[in-house]
Amino acid sequence: MRKPKIVILGAGYGGLMVATRLQKSLGVNEADLVLVNKNDYHYETTWLHEASAGTLSPDRVRYDIRDVIDKNKVDFIQDSVVEIKTSEKMVILENGEVSYDYLVVALGGESETFGIQGLKEHAFTISNVNSARQIREHIELQFATYHNETVKRDERLTIVVGGAGFTGIEFLGELTNRIPELCKEFDVDFHKVRIICVEAAPMVLPGFDPELVSYATSQLEKKGVEFRIGTAIKEATPEGIIVGKGEEEVEEIKAGTVVWAAGVRGNSVIEKSGIEAMRGRVKVDPNLRVPGHEDLFVIGDSSLVINEEINRPYPPTAQIAMQQGELVAKNITALVRQQEHLDTFHFDNKGTVCSLGEDDAIGVVFGKKVTGSKASFMKKMVDNRALFMIGGVGLTLKKGKFKFF
Amino acid sequence: MRKPKIVILGAGYGGLMVATRLQKSLGVNEADLVLVNKNDYHYETTWLHEASAGTLSPDRVRYDIRDVIDKNKVDFIQDSVVEIKTSEKMVILENGEVSYDYLVVALGGESETFGIQGLKEHAFTISNVNSARQIREHIELQFATYHNETVKRDERLTIVVGGAGFTGIEFLGELTNRIPELCKEFDVDFHKVRIICVEAAPMVLPGFDPELVSYATSQLEKKGVEFRIGTAIKEATPEGIIVGKGEEEVEEIKAGTVVWAAGVRGNSVIEKSGIEAMRGRVKVDPNLRVPGHEDLFVIGDSSLVINEEINRPYPPTAQIAMQQGELVAKNITALVRQQEHLDTFHFDNKGTVCSLGEDDAIGVVFGKKVTGSKASFMKKMVDNRALFMIGGVGLTLKKGKFKFF
Known part of the structure; x- marks a missing residue:
């Protein structure tokens, strides 16, 4: 047989x-x-926002498939x-x-770009290790270039994030952690940097508990994120984006970096x-x-x-x-x-936890609402759990997140 | 009075x-x-090739002017x-x-660009901390972008260095150290990367001892550098450079990065x-x-x-x-x-030592020819000496190069 x-x-x-x-x-x-x-590696899709912002090394978000596959039982074709x-x-x-x-x-x-003009050409997406690395390097180059031009263009330091869903919010959280580091590394005035989140829907994190959403937006706003809710991206250009404000009115937002984090x-x-x-x-x-x-x-x-x-x-x-x-x-x-x-x-x-950067998060775990460092701890446990489920204790120890405090 | x-x-x-x-x-x-x-900092001009290649952190090549100036005696105006x-x-x-x-x-x-067309717009120069950081970030972005395009453009991974003088050669030495790291970090096949040095003069390192020059070129060639000596850059374009081969003949070299290291x-x-x-x-x-x-x-x-x-x-x-x-x-x-x-x-x-990357160099010190790790050691001593002359023991210990072996 x-x-x-x-x-x-x-x-x-x-x-x-x-x-x-x-x-x-x-x-x-x-x-x-x-x-x-x-690829010959697996990557943690749910960690890519960190590699994209540059808060986690791209190598940390992936592992060799051969580490978890039994070669005697599974043939691997790359x-x-x-x-x-x-x-x-x-x-x-x-x-x-x-x-x-x-x-x-x-x-x-x-x-999914929903047919928005220019998005494929001029916006980055947080899709895989390659795209995450490109976003990180692109943002760093914007900061490195800023002082090296005769006429300084402040819009180089503007980052637009399209989408206030899960990926968008988690990416914003990491960005708010990374920006102060970038400012220090490249001698850039923090106040010149703008992070703008544009979301077509009338709310942030649809489906999430309103109290938690309110906590998340207020925390991110405190760290400098500007939210433009109910605002649709009409077009992406080499200079930034065009958004629709009302029925007919449009506005240009100039930005050195546009990351499209809406739509899968x-x-x-x-x-x-x-x-x-x-x-x-x-x-x-x-x-x-x-x-x-x-x-x-x-x-x-x-x-x-x-x-x-x-x-x-x-x-x-x-x-x-x-x-x-x-x-x-x-x-x-x-x-x-x-x-x-x-x-x-x-x-x-089993619950959902949305990270807001290092040591902050919101979530519902086993039916309970959590925020702050407690939620952040839960998030890391969730991340480690995926490693454990696939690769057991060995992989968890090798690739897990243990910087809790 | x-x-x-x-x-x-x-x-x-x-x-x-x-x-x-x-x-x-x-x-x-x-x-x-x-x-x-x-700036409020001094930078080591002679170390900029390292920051540009990414082998030394840009922060390591500079120090606060206030660290060496006596505030009671000197007024500092930025x-x-x-x-x-x-x-x-x-x-x-x-x-x-x-x-x-x-x-x-x-x-x-x-x-000094000698009026070569497009050089100011399309080539980088190793001039200061800002420009060094920009070169490093630009090269990293080229590597990060390579796998993220539908059609892979190998020329993204080509780096042209204009000039085989002191700065050009030292930068090439650092590049040959950095490239294998970049290939690993961004999953790029080493054999896809090209480093081309274009020099209009008929020789490398004019004024240097011919035996040492021959050692330097052979070492760099072993690590993959292609030399185009007696070849003048006619023009820099967004795609690379145009070089003159003979009287009339020209050739295009496509390159993602062009660094102009000739002419001060x-x-x-x-x-x-x-x-x-x-x-x-x-x-x-x-x-x-x-x-x-x-x-x-x-x-x-x-x-x-x-x-x-x-x-x-x-x-x-x-x-x-x-x-x-x-x-x-x-x-x-x-x-x-x-x-x-x-x-x-x-x-x-007192002599001159030209670095060829980590643990290799050529030079004449107190009238004696040196190569290899001995010369590399001398180079680090020369680098430390400048720190010592200006800032004494304290500054040397703080910013000096002590990774000798």
């Missing part, structure tokens, strides 16, 4: 969870496991996915192809492969499979699961991706063993 | 030497001392010099003016003030005064002293600037005390 071949696309939170769980639950004689990933040919049970890679019996798509999300969509590979999706997100069945495809699982940012309580999709987070990964590993194990019963997915929300 | 007022312009090697020597030799009742400098009105014995500053009885011009040199001229304030000079350098009299001006001394990069042995000017170095500073302090002390005799300047060449 031929061994079934299980292919996992992506080594993010979801994909690595599937791979590490399957290498434990399945014996070498039960199945072939293949993991495909663009390549990019081009397309999935579901009818042929085949994945087309940039430099080859790989067939599968069961496929797990865990390719992560992409930045599913992976474009989904659509390219002809899989039904909304903005790249597949509404998966209760077993986390693509409806009509018994061999095809989608998890993480490219999956869509409805929160029945409010009849809206759960936001894409590392927490949900990892829980999905655990469940998919269970279900694939069952399928390989030709068991009838598959588990259905229920998101167990 | 009115106390004479001695004004020193510039806190480089020469200016600080004058100031620190005069604050020792003259009593508070003998003269008023004023030091004018653009301002930029606009013009010297010799007939009125007055210096016009950007934000004020200051009168003098004796003036020491030690304003340092400027980059005197300070433009000299010409603006109507003082006779060649490319901003004043041919001073044996007492280091401007001919016809008994109260006006010029030292350092803006002065020109002929080496009688070869009937050519001494190249501008920190060593000569400091020796000039010592002599001027002596002569001004004599003038203040109305003594007849002034000393004449004779350059005492």
Whole structure:
């Protein structure tokens, strides 16, 4: 009897969870496991705002996939996915192809620009290690250039953050920590620096407890962040952004750096492969499979699961991706063993903590509201938990966050 | 009787030497001392290539002027010099003016672009702390951007150094140390990086011993530097440089970074003030005064002293600037005390060491040729000596180079 071949696309939170769980639950004689990933490392998507602001070394936010994968059980292919040919049970890679019996798509999300003109060309996104490093270096170059021009352009020192959602707020928190350091390093007057957060929606951190949101905005404002809520970016230009103020009125905000931190969509590979999706997100069945495809699982940012309580999709987070990964590993194990019963997915929300920089955060953990250093501590525990779930004690000690006080 | 007022312009090697020597030799009742400098810090011009390559923190190459100046004896004015009105014995500053009885011009040199088109706009120069920081950040951004573009442009990773003189070679040495670090940090393949040195003259390090020059080029070539000797930069563009190969033939070298490390001229304030000079350098009299001006001394990069042995000017170095500073302090002390005799300047060449990066160098010290780690050790001693001469043991311990092995 031929061994079934299980292919996992992506080594993010979801994909690595599937791979590490399957290498434990399945014996070498039960199945072939293949993991495909663009890079030979995993990165902590939820830490990228720190690498982008420069408060954490980019090397700290990633680890070698080989550190958590059992080479005897999992074949690792470093390549990019081009397309999935579901009818042929085949994945087309940039430099080859790989067939599968069961496929797990865990390719992560992409930045959604909503068709705003110039955003792709003139704004940065906090998407991966490469883009995070570029943001950090770009901001540093703006500061380094400031004193080196005959006519000083204060707008070089303006940073616009588009979006007051989770990523936007966490990035702002790190920036408020980094800016004083940059001012010192490059002899720049702190008062010349502006950090402006532009958000089209009428609120900061939609879905968060209003009391906590109010704490967050007031803390960030104290550190110099200007909020422009209910203000839409109409266009990004080489000089900055154009925002809409009212019906017709527009205003230019000149800025040396524009970071677009709003909008995540599913992976474009989904659509390219002809899989039904909304903005790249597949509404998966209760077993986390693509409806009509018994061999095809989608998890993480490219999956869509409805929160029945409010009849809206759960936001894409590392927490949900990892829980999905655990469940998919269970279900694939069952399928390989030709068991009838598959588990259905229920998101167990353990809480959400939004960092506001070093030693400050807001969150709801196990139903309790927390702020300040206590919340910041919880945030680091959440970050360490992801490491522990995937790589155990060893990885947590190696890459975890232990600078608590 | 009115106390004479001695004004020193510039806190480089020469200016600080004058100031620190005069604050020792003259009593508070003998003269008023004023030091004018653009920044509140002194920087080690001879270390800037390290800060530019990123092998030394920019903060390590500078120190607070107040660390070496006796506040009770010297008034410090932080301002930029606009013009010297010799007939009125007055210096016009950007934000004020200051009168003098004796003036020491030690304003340092400027980059000379020889009218090459586009050089000012598209090339960096290793001129001061600001420009060094900008070069470092610019190169880092090129590496950070490389993996973040859909189409990878290898020329981003090409660095052109214009000039194979002292600064050019020392900068190349540091670059060859930094590049492997950058490749690791930004996941860039070392073989994609190119370092090209373009020199119009038919030789590297003119005036240096040929055997040492041959050692230097071979060491740098081993580390990947490509030399284009006898090749003139015709133009710098946003994409790189255009070089002349033969009579008519030209070639484009695409490069993400172009650093112009050839050509130093005197300070433009000299010409603006109507003082006779060649490319901003004043041919001073044996007492280091401007001919016809008994109260006006010029030292350092803006002065020109002929080496009688070869009937050519001494190249501008920190060593000569400091020796000039010592002599001027002596002569001004004599003038203040109305003594007849002034000393004449004779350059005492203690040797020259050219760094080739960490733990490698070439040089002639006390008449002996040295290479490799021995020369590198000598180089660090030379660097420390300047600190010691100006700031004594305290400053040397605080800012010196002690990573010898």
